[in-house]
Amino acid sequence: MLFLLNETVFNIDTVALAPPVSTTRFAKLSLRFVGQLGAEIFAKDPVLHLSSPERAARLAALIVAKAPAINAALFVPIARDCSIDQVAVRYATISIEVMSLLYGRQQDGVRNNLEADRQVWHRLAA
Numbered sequence: 001m002l003f004l005l006n007e008t009v010f011n012i013d014t015v016a017l018a019p020p021v022s023t024t025r026f027a028k029l030s031l032r033f034v035g036q037l038g039a040e041i042f043a044k045d046p047v048l049h050l051s052s053p054e055r056a057a058r059l060a061a062l063i064v065a066k067a068p069a070i071n072a073a074l075f076v077p078i079a080r081d082c083s084i085d086q087v088a089v090r091y092a093t094i095s096i097e098v099m100s101l102l103y104g105r106q107q108d109g110v111r112n113n114l115e116a117d118r119q120v121w122h123r124l125a126a
Helices: 023-027 031-044 053-066 096-107 113-121
Strands: 001-003 008-011 072-077 087-094
Touching: 001 053, 001 096, 008 053, 008 096, 031 053, 031 072, 031 087, 053 072, 072 113, 087 113, 096 113
Parallel strands: 001 072
Antiparallel strands: 001 008, 072 087
């Protein structure tokens, strides 16, 4: 499954990355809690998706496990080591066409932050 985390597309195997906790304990976790976990991680490492791709992929798998329709997440801390309430968190469901375009460009080595922003996050002024 393809998942966009910030501007990086991960091809994740949700089964292999499933959390190593019991099903009943995992079922108690909410998407809000997983988002707070992601905010905490990105507050410490704002470029987690680049510096620790395996950890970022596990976060993506957690998000998918809690909300299977979501295939994109954006975590934007205001600064390194900020508090978790200073990390903006957004989720999105994007089309397979857009996801394939972003993944293809990334595989070709021509991926850039502006492309993901224009296609998905729309943070920059027109």
